[in-house]
Amino acid sequence: MKKMDFDRHLLSKLGQYLILIIAAIIILFPIWSAFNISMMSDTEMGAYPPIQFPTGIRLENVKRALTQAPLGRYLFNSVVQSTLVMLGQLITSSLAAYAFAFIDFKWRNIFFLLFLSTMMIPWEATIIPNYLFVQKLGWTDTFQGLAVPFMATGFGTFLLRQFFLKIPHELKDAATIDGCSHSRFLLTIVLPLARPALGTLAVYSFLQTYNQYLWPLLVTNNPSMRTVQIGIALLQDEERLMINIIMAGVIFIQIPTLTLFVVSNRQLIRGLTAGAVKG
Amino acid sequence: MDNNLSHNQPLSGRVIKQKARLSGVQKRSIKNFFQALLFLSPALILFILFVFIPLFRSFEISAYITDPIGRLAKFVGFQNYRRLFETPDFINSLKRTLIFVLYTVPTTILISLGLAVLGDLRLKGISFFRMVFSVSIAISGATASLMFLYIYHPTVGVNYLLSLVGVHNMTWLVSHKTALMSVSLTAVWLQIGLNTVILLAAMQTIPEELYESAMIDGANGWNKFVHITLPMLSSTFFFLLVVDILAAFQTFTPIHIMTHGGPLQSTNLLVYSIYREFYFNGKFGFAAAQSIMLFFVMLILTILQFVFVERKVYYE
Numbered sequence: 001m002k003k004m005d006f007d008r009h010l011l012s013k014l015g016q017y018l019i020l021i022i023a024a025i026i027i028l029f030p031i032w033s034a035f036n037i038s039m040m041s042d043t044e045m046g047a048y049p050p051i052q053f054p055t056g057i058r059l060e061n062v063k064r065a066l067t068q069a070p071l072g073r074y075l076f077n078s079v080v081q082s083t084l085v086m087l088g089q090l091i092t093s094s095l096a097a098y099a100f101a102f103i104d105f106k107w108r109n110i111f112f113l114l115f116l117s118t119m120m121i122p123w124e125a126t127i128i129p130n131y132l133f134v135q136k137l138g139w140t141d142t143f144q145g146l147a148v149p150f151m152a153t154g155f156g157t158f159l160l161r162q163f164f165l166k167i168p169h170e171l172k173d174a175a176t177i178d179g180c181s182h183s184r185f186l187l188t189i190v191l192p193l194a195r196p197a198l199g200t201l202a203v204y205s206f207l208q209t210y211n212q213y214l215w216p217l218l219v220t221n222n223p224s225m226r227t228v229q230i231g232i233a234l235l236q237d238e239e240r241l242m243i244n245i246i247m248a249g250v251i252f253i254q255i256p257t258l259t260l261f262v263v264s265n266r267q268l269i270r271g272l273t274a275g276a277v278k279g
Numbered sequence: 280m281d282n283n284l285s286h287n288q289p290l291s292g293r294v295i296k297q298k299a300r301l302s303g304v305q306k307r308s309i310k311n312f313f314q315a316l317l318f319l320s321p322a323l324i325l326f327i328l329f330v331f332i333p334l335f336r337s338f339e340i341s342a343y344i345t346d347p348i349g350r351l352a353k354f355v356g357f358q359n360y361r362r363l364f365e366t367p368d369f370i371n372s373l374k375r376t377l378i379f380v381l382y383t384v385p386t387t388i389l390i391s392l393g394l395a396v397l398g399d400l401r402l403k404g405i406s407f408f409r410m411v412f413s414v415s416i417a418i419s420g421a422t423a424s425l426m427f428l429y430i431y432h433p434t435v436g437v438n439y440l441l442s443l444v445g446v447h448n449m450t451w452l453v454s455h456k457t458a459l460m461s462v463s464l465t466a467v468w469l470q471i472g473l474n475t476v477i478l479l480a481a482m483q484t485i486p487e488e489l490y491e492s493a494m495i496d497g498a499n500g501w502n503k504f505v506h507i508t509l510p511m512l513s514s515t516f517f518f519l520l521v522v523d524i525l526a527a528f529q530t531f532t533p534i535h536i537m538t539h540g541g542p543l544q545s546t547n548l549l550v551y552s553i554y555r556e557f558y559f560n561g562k563f564g565f566a567a568a569q570s571i572m573l574f575f576v577m578l579i580l581t582i583l584q585f586v587f588v589e590r591k592v593y594y595e
Contacts, residue, residue: 013402016397016400016402017402019397020397020400020402020405020408023393023394023397023408023412024408024411024412027394027411027412027414027415027468027471028411028414029430030423030426030427030430030468031414031418031426033426033429033430033437034422034425034426034429037429037435040435045435046434048434048439049439050434050435050436050439052440091321092321092322092325093322095318095319095321095322096318096319096321096322096323098318099314099315099318099319103311103314103315103318104311105308105311105312105314105315105316106308106311106312107312108315111315111319111323114326115322115326118326118330120577120578120581121330121334121574121577122525122528122529122573122574122577123529124529124531124550124553124570124573125334125337125570125571125573125574125577126329126330126333126334126336126337126570127553127570128333128336128337128340128349128553128557128563128566128567128570129332129333129334129336129337129340129567130329130333131349131557132336132349132563133328133329133333133336135349148325148329149325149329151325152321152322152323152325152326152329154326157322182314182318207416207417210419211419211420211421213419213420213421213531213532213535214531214532214535214550214554217535218558229419229420229421229422230421232421232422232425233421233424233425233535233536236425236428236536243429243432243435246425246429247425247426247429250422250425250426253419253422254417254418254419254422257417257418257419258414258417258418260417261410261414261416261417262410265410268416269413269476269480272416272473272476272477273476273477273480
């Protein structure tokens with residue numbers, strides 16, 4: 001009797017794993033197929049029926065992609081842009097979040113609502129004036145044009161404020177009595193304690209900026225200032241380019257963010273669920 | 280601290296000190312205000328320059344006809360808005376966007392719910408599967424669009440695999456009848472990661488006792504899912520509904536990479552149409568009017584979400 005229960009239990013577990021594996025295969029299919037194509041030789045590209053599993057590791061496709069387009073340069077541009085945005089958001093958000101969490105000032109709630117309201121204004125609704133403004137500043141094809149408009153976020157301020165509020169207020173009182181200024185308290189006590197929240201904001205903002213498309217498309221014309229997402233999309237317009245080379249490029253530019261995704265999965269997920277799940 | 284000091288004052292002295300103390304409090308509150316402003320100012324200045332002023336400028340531009348490089352040329356009031364609804368292209372693009380929302384939003388939420396239920400199983404190695412189910416978070420719109428572009432490719436794409444199971448000659452992006460559906464599939468795949476992560480997080484906040492007491496009452500897995508899990512997730516579903524509708528309204532990258540709005544305008548979604556009107560046709564006023572429409576759609580949805588979630592909090 002006991003043995004049968006055990007068997008049934010095992011069977012249902014196996015069934016569950018089977019469903020999980022099938023679901024995982026379907027979800028991963030687009031990435032798998034890109035990887036598969038990126039490993040094909042030029043002759044294999046013409047095969048019918050098409051080849052479903054790589055016959056070997058062909059890194060020369062990545063090399064060819066890198067010679068066809070300066071993907072390395074594009075990658076550099078994207079990393080610089082994303083790092084600038086990340087640093088900007090960390091600085092502006094922690095300063096603002098500090099004021100909201102630790103300073104008791106007039107109209108605090110009104111200012112806070114003003115910050116939150118920026119999350120409700122779709123970027124696309126302001127894109128035309130922003131495009132004209134950045135052009136007028138002479139910021140087309142510059143890193144400041146790519147990064148500065150995104151250096152403050154309501155989301156980041158909100159995220160850090162929630163974390164700062166959990167820091168015991170007695171700490172602040174003790175520091176005030178010791179004559180510790182706001183800026184020193186922020187630098188020496190609050191920020192070290194808030195490292196997890198800062199990590200979340202850092203990963204989240206980096207990933208979002210790295211994946212941007214419409215804004216870099218508008219404000220970069222010079223090939224040397226293109227970001228990697230625009231660069232990869234332009235590969236597609238090169239008529240003579242084989243699909244295996246384009247897919248090798250796709251895999252190449254996905255590797256940094258996929259790595260970031262795996263390494264900092266917990267921080268990232270905390271960021272994504274911050275606004276969504278209460279408690 | 281002021282209070283502590285004044286406690287020790289003799290009664291007569293306190294009245295005299297009252298004035299001085301009040302102004303001390305006022306001084307402090309002014310000092311606090313300016314200190315806070317100092318901390319807020321970096322973000323505030325950026326918001327003013329890149330969010331608030333541009334939003335008003337969008338309204339302003341939408342009331343003008345501009346020259347081809349975006350300088351205001353002639354005030355026309357609401358004429359751009361009136362023209363929107365007389366232009367078949369805009370009506371078409373609004374229609375296609377609504378169809379796109381209908382194609383993508385329910386599909387995304389249903390698939391993600393399935394994946395979240397799977398990811399919530401108590402099994403060894405489940406965190407690996409959770410990571411796989413949320414992988415599209417790390418994929419950019421551009422690379423996903425290119426991946427799908429070649430999944431739809433007639434020779435190297437998925438058509439051969441489909442023919443093995445009896446589905447022949449899918450036209451995908453080539454025909455105006457299937458193009459929007461094909462783009463939708465890409466958008467769904469891209470959005471599944473975020474939805475699954477949020478649903479999984481919400482599922483983990485459901486108290487275990489609810490399931491335990493249901494089990495004592497003899498409820499099976501399906502009963503528990505329908506009577507506990509789904510109702511407990513209702514505010515999360517609403518949140519996702521809003522987030523996904525907004526994401527659908529803002530879709531641009533897959534259109535720009537996969538279809539350029541075609542064939543026969545069948546995938547000319549709102550943001551792509553805005554982009555084309557101002558960037559290529561130089562019709563800044565007309566495009567701004569479209570972006571203001573987008574703003575109002577977003578505003579209404581966000582207000583709805585606030586009203587719903589606030590009420591939900593009360594009920595709990």
